[in-house]
Amino acid sequence: MIDLLVIGAGLTGLFASWLAARRGARTMLIAYGRGGLELSNGCLAVAAGASPRLAVQRSKRPHPYALIGVATVERALDSLLTLLDGDGLPYAGSLDANLILPTASGRTIASAFAPAALASAALNSKQPLTIAGFTGFRDFDSALAARVLGAGLQRSVASVDLPLPGPNPRRDQYATDLARQFEDAAWRETAVRAWRPSLVGTSLLGMPATLGLRLHQSVWQDLQDKLELPLFEIPTLPPCLPGLRLEWVLRQACQREGVDFLEGARAVGRVERRPSRARVAGAVAMAAGGPQAFDAGAVVLASGDFLHGGLVGRQNGLVQESVFDLPVVHHSDRSTWVSPHAGDTQPYASYGLRVDASMRPLDPGGQPMFPNLFAAGGVIAGARRAEEGSRQGIALGTALCAVEAALA
C-alpha cells in the first residue's frame, strides 16, 4: 500500500514526491515521459512585473495563486531553494523583485529566482559585455544574441565564436554533449588555451548554458578562474542544461528520500465507487510486461498541460484530462482555442482542472470529484503562465498545497 501516488515527473511531480517522502509518506511516482525539465531554462519564475510577491497577492480567483496564497508559494520556494543550495546548485533572487536575464535570442525574460550562473548576468553592470558562442554549435548564436541584446540595452555588446577543441564530431553537438565535455578538466584546459587570444580585453563574458551537468558548479568556477573573467550562462535551445541540472538534483533528492519511480508507464486512474462515496483507489500503470495496479491512499495528479499530455484536445472540440477523465474547463468550439497571432494570449493555455483550496479537482457543480485526489502544476486551469511568467511559482505552490492536503 502506497500513501501517495504522484503522476508526472516534471518539476511539479518531482517536487511533490520529494516533499511527501520527506514527510515520511510512502511515495511512488509514475511517469510516461521524462517530464518537461529539459525544456526548462531552470529559472523559478513566479510573476512578471516589479514585485512577484505583490502580483501573487493581487491574483483573483480562479487563478491558482488566489487559492493557495503567497505564503504557500513562499514556503514552497524556500524548501526547494534550501534543497538546491545544499545540493550544490545555488540559486539567486527574491520574491520582491525580478531578475532580468538575457536569452539566446538577445531578448530578456524576468524571473524571481535563477541558478547562480544565469543570475550573475548583471545586465545593469556598466562593464563591456561580450557574448560567446561555439563554432558549429547550432543551438546558440552569439551574433544574434549580441545584436538584439545590445539594441535592448542601448549599448554595444560584442560577440565572439570560440572553437571547440578536439577532432571534428561525427554529428551535430547538443548542449548535453558539450556539458559532458566541459566536465573533463583536460578538455577545459585545452579549450581555455585556445580561447585566450580571442578574449583579450574582455571583462564580462556570457556563454551558452553548457558548463557541465552534475559538476556544473565546479566547472563554472574553474572556468572563471582559468579565464580570469566573470562568466555567466545563457540558456540554449533544448535540451536545456539549467533545467536538466534542476531535474538531476530533484531526482537525487527523491531517491534519497526513498521515492519509488515507475517510468515509461502510462497511468490510468482507478476509481472505487461505493454506495456512500466514490474515492480514488490508485492507478493502473500500463508498463512493459502488462498493466499493473497500484493502491494508494491519495493521488497527486501532476500530469501537466497539453504539451506534456495531461490534457488532450480533440477534433470535436472536447478537451480531456488523460488519467482520470476529469472535467476540463475549456471552450467547446475548437476554432477559439488558438489566437491568430503566436505572441497573443492563447485561450487554450489556461484550460485545465478547476480545483478547490486543497487542490481537489471539482465537478461542474463545484464539488470535489473525489476526497483523495489532488492536482498540481500545469494541469490546473485559470492561469496564463507564459504571459504572467508564473509557471514555476504555480507548479511549486500547488504541489506543496496538494501534498499537505493529501497527507493531512
Added chain:
Amino acid sequence: MPAFSTELLVIGGGATGLGVAWDACLRGIKVLLVDQSDLGQGTSGRYHGLLHSGGRYVVSDPASARDCAHENEILRRLAPSTIEDTGGLFVSAPADPAEFPDRWLAACRETGVSAEEVSVPQAVQREPLLNPALRRAFRVRDASLDSFDLLHLLASSIRSAGGQVWLRHKVKSLLLDGGAVIGAEVVDRSNGESKRIGAQVVVNAAGPWAKGIASLAHVDLPIALGRGAMIAMASRLVNTVVNRCKPPSDGDILVPVGTVCILGTTDEAVRSPDDMTIAPWEIDLLLAEAEVLVPGIAAHRALRAWSGIRPLYRPAPSKGAETRDLPRAHTILDHAATHGVPGLVSVIGGKLSTFRLMAEEVMRTVAPKLGAPSICATARTPLEPPGRAYHRLPRRLDRVEHPTSAAPASVICECELVTRSDLEAALRSAESADLDDLRRDLRLGMGPCQAAFCAYRAAGMAVRAFPTSAPDGGLCDFLQERWRGLRPLAWGHTLRQLEFSRRIATELLGLPGTGDGS
C-alpha cells in the same frame, strides 16, 4: 527615379509569369520579370503538388484533359528533377456514383489520357492503407511536382539566358501614353525605392492579383477567386497520387509530396486575393473525405494547413455559377483588341501542369508585337542538364549520411535535412534574408516541428549574412507564418506541437508573449 527599359515586362513570379519570361528569352526577347514578393508566394506555391495526368478533367473539361496529358509528358523531359514519378490511381468508393467510372474511362480513351483498370486488391497491394472496400481502381500518369523547385529552375534558366527577375518589386502604376501601356513604375520593397521600367509589351501574369494590375490601366478584368484549403499530413501514407473517380468535388485527392501527403482541396468563393483564412469545416471535410480513401487517416498527425487562391476568368454570362464549375482552362486577353489598350496582355487561370502551354500561347500573341520569332522552343529545351533523373526522396539523406568532405554536414533543419552549407549557399545568392523565402527555396522549417528549432538557428545565420536584416533576423515573422499553418489543425498532436514551439519561443527565447520580454 532610376529608369530601365526592356522589350517585355512580365508581372508575376508564379509558374505562368516565369514560363512567359522563359519562352521570351528563348525567342531572343529582352525580358524583365517583377514579383511583389518571392517566387511562388502566390498560387503556384500554394497548390497540392500534383502534375496532372489529365484524368481529373476528362469528363468536365476534355480540352484541359488533353492539354494536361500532353504537358505532363513534356515536363517530365524538361525538369525531371522537380518531379517524382509516383503514378496515380483513380478509385471509386462505395458511395460514389456507380456509373461514373465507365463514363470516365470512355472519356479517357477519347481524350488520349492514359488509364488502365486494375483490380482493387492490386491497388491495395500497391497502397496498403487504401480502403479495401473500394469498388474500382484505375492507374494513370499522375506524378508529384515540387513547384518551388520548378520555379527556382525557371528563374535560374531565365537569368542565365540574359533575362532579369526582380523579386520584392511591387507594381505601383502602369505607365500610360495616350491609352497605351508603355511600362510600369515599381517599388523595391526592400528599400522603398521607386523604379521606372519602360516596356514595349507588359504581360499581366499576376494570378489572383491580375484584376488589380489591369485596373491600373483602367481595364476591368472579370476574375472570380476560388480559395482552396489543403492539409499536409506528417507522413507519406500513400506513395501514389490517389484521386476519387467521381465528378470534381471537395476533398477528392491525396498527393504524396516529399515526406508528406497532401489532402486537397476545398473551394470557397472569396473577394480578396489575400484572404487565406481556413474555416474549421474545411479541415473537417478534407479529413472526412480522405477517411473514405484511407480509413483511419484522421488519426494520423496533421502537419500544417494552408490555402491557395485560384483565379478564374468569369465573363458576364456565367455569373452566379460556383467557382468549381467554371472552366479551369486559361484565358489570354490582348487588351489592344478587348479594351482598346495596346501594350497590355493578361493571362488568367490555368493550372501549374499546363504553365508551359499557357506561356506558349501568350507568346503567340506577344511575339508578333515585338517582331520576334514565331517558333516556340520551350517544349524542346530542357530546364536543366540532360540526364538528370526524377526527383528521389532519399537524395538529401544521402548527402547528409555520405558527406563529400571530411567534416560531416551540420544539419540546421533536422526535419527537412537542410544543412548549414545549403543555407549558406542560399543566403549568398539571396537578395535579402527573408526566412520565408529560404523556406520556399530549401523547405526550411516545413517538417513536423514546423521550425521550432531551425527558425532560431537560421535567423542567426541570416543576421550574420545580412547585417541590414531585421534585428531578430526575421525570427518572429517566420514563427508567426508557421503558427498560421498549425492553427487550423490545433488539436491532438498538432496542438501539442504548437505549444512546444510557443514554449521555446516565449520561455527560452523571450519572444513576445511573455510578461517582461523586452
